[in-house]
Amino acid sequence: MTKKLTTLLAAAAVVALSASAQAQITMKASHQFPGGKGDPRDEMVQIIAKEMKAAGVDIQVYPGASLFKPNDQWNALVNGQLDFAAFPLDYASGKVGAFSATLMPGLVRNHDRAARLNTSPFMKDIKAKIEKAGVVVVADAWLAGSIASKKGCIRKPDDIKGQKIRSAGPTFAQMWQQAGASIVNIPSNEVYNALQTGVADGTDTSNGSFISFRIYEQVKCITAPGENALWFMYEPVLMSKRSYDKLSADQKKALAEAGKKSEEYFNKESRLLDEKMVESFKKNNVEVVTLTPEEYDAWIKIAQQSSYKVFADEVSDGKKLIDEALAVK
Secondary structure, three states: OOHHHHHHHHHHHHHHHHHHHHHOEEEEEEOOOOOOOOOHHHHHHHHHHHHHHOOOEEEEEEOOOOOOOHHHHHHHHHHOOOOEEEOOHHHHOOOOHHHHHHHOOOOOOOHHHHHHHOOOHHHHHHHHHHHHOOEEEEEOOEEEEEEEEOOOOOOOHHHHOOOEEEOOOHHHHHHHHHOOOEEEOOOHHHHHHHHHHOOOOEEEEEHHHHHHOOHHHOOOEEEEOOOOOOOEEEOOEEEEHHHHOOOOHHHHHHHHHHHHHHHHHHHHHHHHHHHHHHHHHHHOOOEEEEOOHHHHHHHHHHHHHOHHHHHHHHOOOHHHHHHHHHOOO
């Protein structure tokens, strides 16, 4: 065997060994949403998993809170115990107060504005805080949401007075409380049972969750987004920085491309979710209403007295973040 051939064979062995090592990388992704049923948040993660398999990263997806409880995912990402999560960022607002801005009444209002927010100073500041905590954003995702009740339609602040409302996060809880409701603190995957057993009279949550968790079986009326959506929530695909740092340069490039593909899918699907939600609830004989501009303004006044004020008082740059979000037209 010639020296040249020996060198070539050795180089080929190194390449093969490197490829084999890459193929052995296994990571885990967690989320609280149903799997295999078309929930677009699960689909986002599945797209990334499919794309990364070709780059030598096998991502095992655990839907339905089967690996981590919803509220435990943030710490698991920070500590490197979990590699990926489709995660409602406001769930970590107890750790980073500024994250409450990503579920703030009236800051987004429609899907086009949500898309513009992603490249705004507001999101630049939010993502800096995510990265400082040791987590990386793989794909952006904003979902519109609604509020529904077993007792009737919630259009005006007086309509919610005296009701037990499950809220997805503290900013909406503050607004509902200011209007006279009491708050039930549970994650979205427990809402169905809470409504069924009378623990809660109503709930706010994303339209994706309203469909996936079949909330239409438990309520009489839902206030859909329409042209005056109070409720938008940031639910990105996140990755532990510790896990991200384990990827090769080529794998990081593949991840960026996978994240973009996942995000593009979701941007289209999230707009359709509103229509699907309305259709699902009407089909199940649930009354569907939307807010008029006057009703929307009445809720914003309540939010300014509660959510906005508390956020500005308790978060060091809270007022700056609210102003940055409202500046996006």
